[in-house]
Amino acid sequence: xxEQLIQTLRSxxxxxxxxxxxxxxxxxxxxxxxxxNKAIPETVLFxxxxxxxxxxxxxxxxxxxxxxxxxxxxxxxxxxxxxxTLLFYNHYDVQPPExxxxxxxEPFEPTIIDGKLFARGVAxxxxxxxxxxxxxxxxxxLEGGLPCNIKFMVEGEEEIGSxxxxxxxxxxKDLFKADACIxxxxxxxxxxxxxxxxxxxxxxxxxxxxxxxxxxxxxxVGAYVDNAAWRLVQALASMKNEKNEILVNGFYDGxxxxxxxxxxxxxxxxxxxxxxxxxxxxxRPLITVAQGIDPREAMVFNPTMxxxxxxxxxxxxxxxxxxxxxxxxxxxxxxxxxxDPEHILSCIQNHLKLHSFDDVEVVMxxxxxxxxxxxxxxxxxxxxxxxxxxxxxxxxxxxxxAGTGPMYEFGHQLHLPIxxxxxxxxxxxxxxxNESIRLTDFEEGVVYMAYMLAGFSAAVTANNERQFExxx
Amino acid sequence: xxEQLIQTLRSxxxxxxxxxxxxxxxxxxxxxxxxxNKAIPETVLFxxxxxxxxxxxxxxxxxxxxxxxxxxxxxxxxxxxxxxTLLFYNHYDVQPPExxxxxxxEPFEPTIIDGKLFARGVAxxxxxxxxxxxxxxxxxxLEGGLPCNIKFMVEGEEEIGSxxxxxxxxxxKDLFKADACIxxxxxxxxxxxxxxxxxxxxxxxxxxxxxxxxxxxxxxVGAYVDNAAWRLVQALASMKNEKNEILVNGFYDGxxxxxxxxxxxxxxxxxxxxxxxxxxxxxRPLITVAQGIDPREAMVFNPTMxxxxxxxxxxxxxxxxxxxxxxxxxxxxxxxxxxDPEHILSCIQNHLKLHSFDDVEVVMxxxxxxxxxxxxxxxxxxxxxxxxxxxxxxxxxxxxxAGTGPMYEFGHQLHLPIxxxxxxxxxxxxxxxNESIRLTDFEEGVVYMAYMLAGFSAAVTANNERQFExxx
Numbered sequence: 003x004x005e006q007l008i009q010t011l012r013s014x015x016x017x018x019x020x021x022x023x024x025x026x027x028x029x030x031x032x033x034x035x036x037x038x039n040k041a042i043p044e045t046v047l048f049x050x051x052x053x054x055x056x057x058x059x060x061x062x063x064x065x066x067x068x069x070x071x072x073x074x075x076x077x078x079x080x081x082x083x084x085x086x087t088l089l090f091y092n093h094y095d096v097q098p099p100e101x102x103x104x105x106x107x108e109p110f111e112p113t114i115i116d117g118k119l120f121a122r123g124v125a126x127x128x129x130x131x132x133x134x135x136x137x138x139x140x141x142x143x144l145e146g147g148l149p150c151n152i153k154f155m156v157e158g159e160e161e162i163g164s165x166x167x168x169x170x171x172x173x174x175k176d177l178f179k180a181d182a183c184i185x186x187x188x189x190x191x192x193x194x195x196x197x198x199x200x201x202x203x204x205x206x207x208x209x210x211x212x213x214x215x216x217x218x219x220x221x222x223v224g225a226y227v228d229n230a231a232w233r234l235v236q237a238l239a240s241m242k243n244e245k246n247e248i249l250v251n252g253f254y255d256g257x258x259x260x261x262x263x264x265x266x267x268x269x270x271x272x273x274x275x276x277x278x279x280x281x282x283x284x285x286r287p288l289i290t291v292a293q294g295i296d297p298r299e300a301m302v303f304n305p306t307m308x309x310x311x312x313x314x315x316x317x318x319x320x321x322x323x324x325x326x327x328x329x330x331x332x333x334x335x336x337x338x339x340x341x342d343p344e345h346i347l348s349c350i351q352n353h354l355k356l357h358s359f360d361d362v363e364v365v366m367x368x369x370x371x372x373x374x375x376x377x378x379x380x381x382x383x384x385x386x387x388x389x390x391x392x393x394x395x396x397x398x399x400x401x402x403x404a405g406t407g408p409m410y411e412f413g414h415q416l417h418l419p420i421x422x423x424x425x426x427x428x429x430x431x432x433x434x435x436n437e438s439i440r441l442t443d444f445e446e447g448v449v450y451m452a453y454m455l456a457g458f459s460a461a462v463t464a465n466n467e468r469q470f471e472x473x474x
Numbered sequence: 475x476x477e478q479l480i481q482t483l484r485s486x487x488x489x490x491x492x493x494x495x496x497x498x499x500x501x502x503x504x505x506x507x508x509x510x511n512k513a514i515p516e517t518v519l520f521x522x523x524x525x526x527x528x529x530x531x532x533x534x535x536x537x538x539x540x541x542x543x544x545x546x547x548x549x550x551x552x553x554x555x556x557x558x559t560l561l562f563y564n565h566y567d568v569q570p571p572e573x574x575x576x577x578x579x580e581p582f583e584p585t586i587i588d589g590k591l592f593a594r595g596v597a598x599x600x601x602x603x604x605x606x607x608x609x610x611x612x613x614x615x616l617e618g619g620l621p622c623n624i625k626f627m628v629e630g631e632e633e634i635g636s637x638x639x640x641x642x643x644x645x646x647k648d649l650f651k652a653d654a655c656i657x658x659x660x661x662x663x664x665x666x667x668x669x670x671x672x673x674x675x676x677x678x679x680x681x682x683x684x685x686x687x688x689x690x691x692x693x694x695v696g697a698y699v700d701n702a703a704w705r706l707v708q709a710l711a712s713m714k715n716e717k718n719e720i721l722v723n724g725f726y727d728g729x730x731x732x733x734x735x736x737x738x739x740x741x742x743x744x745x746x747x748x749x750x751x752x753x754x755x756x757x758r759p760l761i762t763v764a765q766g767i768d769p770r771e772a773m774v775f776n777p778t779m780x781x782x783x784x785x786x787x788x789x790x791x792x793x794x795x796x797x798x799x800x801x802x803x804x805x806x807x808x809x810x811x812x813x814d815p816e817h818i819l820s821c822i823q824n825h826l827k828l829h830s831f832d833d834v835e836v837v838m839x840x841x842x843x844x845x846x847x848x849x850x851x852x853x854x855x856x857x858x859x860x861x862x863x864x865x866x867x868x869x870x871x872x873x874x875x876a877g878t879g880p881m882y883e884f885g886h887q888l889h890l891p892i893x894x895x896x897x898x899x900x901x902x903x904x905x906x907x908n909e910s911i912r913l914t915d916f917e918e919g920v921v922y923m924a925y926m927l928a929g930f931s932a933a934v935t936a937n938n939e940r941q942f943e944x945x946x
Contacts, residue, residue, distance in 0.1 A: 215755050221780045226762045231784050239707055278699070285700075288700065311786060311788040315782050321633075322804070332787070332793065404694035404697050405692065435690070
């Protein structure tokens with residue numbers, strides 16, 4: 003029965019894909035860069051129209067500030083279970099496309115080359131939204147229509163850290179009420195296995211600015227005038243050593259010890275160090291090697307402190323002999339369950355004060371807590387089992403991803419299990435030039451999502467809510 | 475007699491200034507940015523035309539590569555001493571104008587506000603060239619014309635470190651032969667005293683690049699992937715400590731101990747720490763305070779290692795969660811007599827290797843040795859004495875400046891004493907936004923240069939070349 007259903011879904015999907023790709027291309031042409039507040043209203047309108055044209059109800063929520071949040075609703079069909087609801091979380095905003103000169107095609111002109119669709123946002127996260135809508139269309143063609151209620155939350159500030167999402171979740175928690183949630187993203191790993199996560203790391207994205215003077219100076223005064231760039235370098239070097247150990251007092255406070263089944267799950271995650279090196283063209287060994295740490299453990303259980311950007315003085319061609327008035331660093335700390343971004347901020351502020359770097363100012367651009375679903379929840383099992391049935395290779399499911407999103411607020415407000423899965427691949431290059439998806443992954447992803455939805459109600463009906471708390 | 479001469483020169487200069495300023499404005503409209511190879515041929519043509527229209531001979535030297543070097547020659551008049559020659563060194567290229575948003579006027583549209591002329595290059599070094607030409611015009615009006623032969627070298631790569639000057643000096647050393655040289659620049663200090671130097675620091679301007687990968691990555695992989703920006707920060711922190719001590723082995727090799735009269739001269743240099751702080755809007759004390767060093771000594775006798783620019787990853791608005799593939803720093807080491815830029819480069823390369831920073835590559839963009847004239851040469855005394863006669867406040871003369879130029883090659887090839895003096899002021903902001911000169915300084919500078927030239931032959935005739943070697 004399930005094999006037959008999968009065959010039907012495959013064949014319906016094949017027919018639906020060409021139109022879906024055209025739709026996706028139109029979506030990708032909006033340069034919806036939230037960091038620069040670009041193309042927001044027109045993208046919102048597009049998202050609303052797609053939900054409506056697929057037969058859903060849409061509502062634009064914009065009464066609490068920030069970019070609008072789009073709510074979408076599709077009722078269960080005549081054969082469906084109207085007591086069960088699945089919620090999709092997506093976002094319509096994308097990262098800035100820079101550095102532009104490294105793109106082989108225009109970032110906002112979707113381009114198909116060798117079965118891959120290239121564009122900013124195609125993997126993160128516009129492709130998944132269209133794939134999910136397409137899965138709904140495919141299910142609508144079955145007798146009896148949708149197997150359960152389906153809701154969407156499509157927000158527009160994920161790439162800047164969802165600073166306004168919490169109040170919407172709080173105010174509209176009844177509107178978004180659901181039994182489980184499929185998170186925005188996912189993809190295939192180096193071995194072409196679908197890689198899913200039941201949680202997410204948190205983040206404290208900080209900007210540190212050292213100001214030394216009101217004006218840039220001739221660099222000859224470096225004999226006696228202090229240098230903001232040197233100060234920032236020294237401040238950073240005091241925060242993390244060459245062994246990659248974070249030296250900020252209190253940074254590791256409150257971290258929850260992973261459970262045994264989480265540890266076990268991590269041990270079984272695939273990881274091919276050589277392939278990671280090839281993928282990015284790494285020039286040096288992984289930093290975990292020096293630490294004697296399994297990179298899979300680092301990925302799931304360890305917090306980070308990453309320099310995302312450095313800027314000071316003259317950076318053009320040739321020599322400009324200037325002593326810069328200021329220097330800036332963007333610092334991304336990925337957090338694990340138990341860490342609090344506000345606490346991280348104050349620890350770093352204290353550290354700088356303690357080390358006499360009073361001239362370095364810290365601002366938090368984005369703060370989010372980590373989240374992990376209960377790894378034993380029947381929904382988590384269902385997601386994994388249905389993926390095993392649809393995909394050729396066995397899927398893998400990590401307790402949480404190395405990446406971040408506003409999952410903590412979801413879990414906290416809506417109290418549901420969350421799994422993230424999607425249509426990316428190992429070379430999707432989210433946040434980097436030449437972002438892409440493979441068209442075959444898009445098609446398979448539609449089939450999978452339709453099949454997962456088909457059995458969703460039965461799976462979560464088996465759940466005793468008392469027994470399976472959604473977070474440990 | 476000398477008072478009367480000064481009066482005549484003042485009155486002739488006053489008449490000549492309005493035309494000279496119009497000429498200077500035309501010169502400043504060329505965006506002659508050598509680092510970007512901009513507007514070179516048209517600026518060369520302008521320089522040649524000005525020399526010719528002032529009655530001199532001009533020759534464009536371009537047979538040895540790089541931007542052309544302009545040679546100018548004005549023969550002594552009928553009352554002059556045709557056996558004595560003064561050489562002016564100037565350059566027609568300028569620094570890039572960035573950051574553009576900090577200019578109050580267009581950098582290449584000269585603008586007069588409150589008696590000041592604002593434009594990129596007005597203080598460094600186009601204003602001085604026009605002032606010197608104007609001094610020649612003023613002297614030509616005297617009975618008997620020019621008091622000595624005058625030569626010009628106007629080069630076009632000073633702001634990128636004069637990488638091609640040495641071969642021109644070597645090949646054309648007979649053409650540029652002279653008894654003494656007035657260097658490109660100078661100006662008034664905080665107390666409005668004319669500040670001159672009889673030497674110059676050297677430079678090793680380096681670019682250090684750390685490459686970690688072939689592509690920018692999503693910052694979530696920071697849990698296990700090495701970070702080029704962190705590596706560069708650690709490498710830099712290993713090269714100079716928080717006390718401003720340079721930790722690179724061999725960096726201080728070969729430094730010549732200053733002579734007693736040089737030390738004495740430095741002790742008498744004016745320096746007002748408070749005013750320096752106000753001038754730049756400094757946020758912290760001078761670094762010499764922590765070292766217990768007199769900033770005047772640091773300025774003249776101590777080498778530096780200054781970060782001029784830092785660049786890595788995303789530096790735009792907001793948060794971009796990227797792990798950068800590379801990071802770059804521009805590092806300006808000012809050198810004192812005895813230091814060799816090539817040696818500095820190899821010391822830094824060895825240091826990086828020794829500290830396992832093999833992934834940091836070093837390129838020298840600009841290397842120049844320091845130079846000091848003999849502080850007791852009669853030309854040096856004449857320059858100082860005539861400045862005392864023309865300017866209201868006593869001038870000051872340092873053994874060498876904190877800045878740099880290709881003076882070593884001059885001294886080495888032409889074997890003459892060199893003093894740098896010019897028409898800038900303490901707020902000239904060379905290399906920074908809102909570069910300016912004061913029109914009154916321009917006028918006084920013309921009078922001074924004419925008066926210095928009037929007595930030049932007599933002063934250097936008194937010199938016994940054997941007695942006064944030009945460098946110690």
